[in-house]
Structures are given as C-alpha cells and as structure tokens.
Amino acid sequence: MxxxxxxxxxxxxxxxxxxxxxxxxxxxxxxxxxxxxxxxxxxxxxxxxxxxxxxxxxxxxxxxxxxxxxxxxxxxxxxxxxxxxxxxxxxxxxxxxxxxxxxxxxxxxxxxxxxxxxxxxxxxxxxxxxxxxxxxxxxxxxxxxxxxxxxxxxxxxxxxxxxxxxxxxxxxxxxxxxxxxxxxxxxxxxxxxxxxxxxxxxxxxxxxxxxxxxxxxxxxxxxxxxxxxxxxxxRVARSPSCPACGERRFEFLSAKAHSTAAALCGRNSVQITPATEAAIPLERLAQELARAGSVSFNGFVLEFRAEGYELLLFPDGRAIVKGTSEADVARGVYARYVGS
Ligand SMILES: [Zn+2]
Structure with missing residues (x-):
C-alpha cells in the first residue's frame, strides 16, 4: 500500500x-x-x-x-x-x-x-x-x-x-x-x-x-x-476470577433479545429498544402520524409530538420518548403511535 x-x-x-x-x-x-x-x-x-x-x-x-x-x-x-x-x-x-x-x-x-x-x-x-x-x-x-x-x-x-x-x-x-x-x-x-x-x-x-x-x-x-x-x-492487574477475561463468562453479551425501556438519567426521557430489530418505514409512518400530532422527518429520524410527549423514532425501531421518566408511560406512548 x-x-x-x-x-x-x-x-x-x-x-x-x-x-x-x-x-x-x-x-x-x-x-x-x-x-x-x-x-x-x-x-x-x-x-x-x-x-x-x-x-x-x-x-x-x-x-x-x-x-x-x-x-x-x-x-x-x-x-x-x-x-x-x-x-x-x-x-x-x-x-x-x-x-x-x-x-x-x-x-x-x-x-x-x-x-x-x-x-x-x-x-x-x-x-x-x-x-x-x-x-x-x-x-x-x-x-x-x-x-x-x-x-x-x-x-x-x-x-x-x-x-x-x-x-x-x-x-x-x-x-x-x-x-x-x-x-x-x-x-x-x-x-x-x-x-x-x-x-x-x-x-x-x-x-x-x-x-x-x-x-x-x-x-x-x-x-x-x-x-x-x-x-x-x-497500576492495575488482571484478576484471575474476572468473569470476562478469566472465566470467559460473557454475562452482558448473554442478555440477548430483551425489549428494554431505560430511563435516560437527568433528561426526563426513556429509551425504548424493541425486542427484535426491525426496519421501520419511517416515511410512511410520518404520513400516518401527521393525523395524530405534529411530525417532522429529516430522512433519518422521525420526530413526533403529541399529548405533551416528544417521540424520536429511529430506523431500527428504537425510540426516545421525552416528557416522562416512567418506563411504562413511555412504552404506552410507543405502543400507541409506533405499535409493538
Ligand atoms: Zn478481566
């Protein structure tokens, strides 16, 4: 080269x-x-x-x-x-x-x-x-x-x-x-x-x-x-009892296939990650959501406002719901507008 x-x-x-x-x-x-x-x-x-x-x-x-x-x-x-x-x-x-x-x-x-x-x-x-x-x-x-x-x-x-x-x-x-x-x-x-x-x-x-x-x-x-x-x-040393490099138990990797709703600290927001990655047709969804609230779509991210919440939706189905720190409330907003 x-x-x-x-x-x-x-x-x-x-x-x-x-x-x-x-x-x-x-x-x-x-x-x-x-x-x-x-x-x-x-x-x-x-x-x-x-x-x-x-x-x-x-x-x-x-x-x-x-x-x-x-x-x-x-x-x-x-x-x-x-x-x-x-x-x-x-x-x-x-x-x-x-x-x-x-x-x-x-x-x-x-x-x-x-x-x-x-x-x-x-x-x-x-x-x-x-x-x-x-x-x-x-x-x-x-x-x-x-x-x-x-x-x-x-x-x-x-x-x-x-x-x-x-x-x-x-x-x-x-x-x-x-x-x-x-x-x-x-x-x-x-x-x-x-x-x-x-x-x-x-x-x-x-x-x-x-x-x-x-x-x-x-x-x-x-x-x-x-x-x-x-x-x-x-100075730091290797630990023989380390689960990862010692025992090769990869506990974080093995937590597969869970839908999660994680509060984003200090931001009054919750991130929803669906159980399976799915390509979301954002452009079509933007048209549908326009009937329910205010929508903008920049080609990458769909932004939707309704009921005092703001939902940022990404192409892999993940969403950030702003306006709440309650996982269940955010899941509800997601389910209502994105479906799950
Ligand atoms: Zn280690």
Whole structure:
C-alpha cells in the first residue's frame, strides 16, 4: 500500500511512527462507539492521522446543548437534528476522503455488538453509559479485539487500554457497573469541553499504537484533570476470577433479545429498544402520524409530538420518548403511535 507521504510528512517525521507506522495506520481500522464529545475528538484525530477505515456508531441526534464540547458538529447539524453518526461521517469524509467511513445510527445492544466489533483492529470508547461499556468489554474480550476505555465527568477524564489476554480488562478493574442512579452524569453534574477532547486525544494515541503494533501501549488506568492540569496513573492487574477475561463468562453479551425501556438519567426521557430489530418505514409512518400530532422527518429520524410527549423514532425501531421518566408511560406512548 502506498501512502501519501507528503500529506503525512510531519507525522512520518515523528520517529515512533515513520513511514512503516503510517502504512500500518492506512491498513488499520477502528470502531468509534459513541460519537459524542469523546468519540468526536478521537474519530477526528484517527481520520486525520490516516487510519484506513473508521466505523462510527451512535444512537442519538445532535442537539444545541452538545455543541460546546462535541467538536465535530455545528449549528446546522443541531438545527437539522441529524443523527450523530451521520453528521460525524459527513464531517470526517470532508477531512480525509481516503478514509473509508461507515456510520450506524443504532443503540449498542447484546444483539448487535459482536457484529459492530467484528473485523476492526481497535475499538475506541466514546460511550456515555456503563452498561454499554461492559457490553463492549465482553464483545472485545470474547473476540480478542483491543479496546480503549474512556470516560469523562466535569473536568476529569479516565482512560485505559485493554489488550484481551494480555493484562486486565475493564471487569478486572471494575468488576460490576455502578448501579443506575448511583453516579452523577454529565446531565446532572456538567462537563467542560477540554476534558473529553483531551481524553479523546489520549484514546486516539493509544488506538494508533495498537494499530501499529507498538510495544508502547500504556497499561495503566490514567486520570486526567484538565482544570488542575494533573495526570495521575494507577497500576492495575488482571484478576484471575474476572468473569470476562478469566472465566470467559460473557454475562452482558448473554442478555440477548430483551425489549428494554431505560430511563435516560437527568433528561426526563426513556429509551425504548424493541425486542427484535426491525426496519421501520419511517416515511410512511410520518404520513400516518401527521393525523395524530405534529411530525417532522429529516430522512433519518422521525420526530413526533403529541399529548405533551416528544417521540424520536429511529430506523431500527428504537425510540426516545421525552416528557416522562416512567418506563411504562413511555412504552404506552410507543405502543400507541409506533405499535409493538
Ligand atoms: Zn478481566
């Protein structure tokens, strides 16, 4: 494979990469799971660095309140309520036409996570919830795919690189996800843009090292506080009794085929995920729903308002019901207008 030596000249001059490293990046592929603040920063750097293929996954749409930290998006994306994966793909393609970019507007579930992870050289965490991270950990450990964990709250971020079979996985370090409602979230405690951008940058460095087969992948848990300007690292060890990498019991992966209604913390919203993925004919549904309330459809996402609720419906049948934090109420709204 020939790489554009002129384009990447300054990066090739960096001795840890060189022309050989650049070629490995061009042959490499990454899954960026979650395209919010972390994912946007990491994906931009990976695409600009010349990684050959990047797969983007996100379940949500761009909103004005994202723009202070999600550096891939602009006001037009928010006004059009574009799905983040689609908007990200559009901006990333403009940055580097040589990078093959795929976008999936889906929630990461036990049903699809193995498919999403399959075939990539590294997975980069841009997620906003622990349930999905444990699912990604299971899928990556099971398939032997390296992944870079990252999370942010306020001005502090954390990251760790996981090489399955070589050092600890996420469950070795944090055996169980925190119970819902036990940790503050970015929706309740806030977040400043530099924190996810800095952690996204660290994640991108590690992902490039993995793709280049570098022996210098960092193995510690790293905490970065951008307000204080401090970086603290903690040595972590593999746990022989880890359910995932020790006993190879993939408990999160095995929770298959459940319809779920999950309250989205701090947002007065509930996400409904149907038991089976189904392609919803959104265009036709938009016409039908126009009789029952106010509808808009941007080609990707159907937005429907009625009874004081707002329903965002995605092509895979998933919906976010705004205006309630009650799962049953949201299920009712879904059943009334989408059918289930
Ligand atoms: Zn483990």
């Amino acid at each position: 020939t790489v554009d030596v002129e384009r990447y000249s300054r990066q090739i001059l960096f001795e840890k990469i060189g022309e050989e490293g650049q070629e490995k990046l061009a042959r490499g592929s990454a899954l960026v799971v979650g395209c919010g603040a972390l994912g946007a920063a990491a994906a931009s750097l990976l695409v600009r660095a010349g990684v050959g293929a990047v797969r983007l996954v996100d379940r949500d749409v761009v909103e004005a309140s994202n723009l202070h930290r999600q550096i891939l998006f602009d006001e037009a994306d928010a006004a059009a309520r574009l799905p983040k994966a689609e908007a990200a793909a559009r901006h990333l393609r403009a940055m580097n036409a040589a990078c093959r970019i795929e976008a999936f507007t889906v929630d990461v579930t036990p049903r699809n996570v193995e498919r999403l992870v399959a075939g990539v050289g590294v997975v980069v965490d841009g997620l906003d919830n622990f349930e999905a991270r444990y699912l990604v950990n299971d899928a990556c450990v099971s398939a032997g795919v390296p992944w870079v964990y990252g999370g942010v709250l306020g001005a502090v971020g954390v990251t760790m690189t996981i090489l399955p079979g070589d050092g600890p996985c996420l469950r070795c370090v944090f055996p169980e996800p925190p119970a819902p409602g036990t940790l503050p979230t970015c929706d309740t405690q806030g977040v400043i843009g530099p924190a996810p951008v800095a952690i996204g940058a660290l994640e991108a460095v590690e992902a490039c090292k993995v793709l280049m087969g570098s022996g210098e992948v960092r193995r510690e848990l790293a905490y970065l506080d951008v307000w204080e300007g401090s970086l603290r690292t903690v």
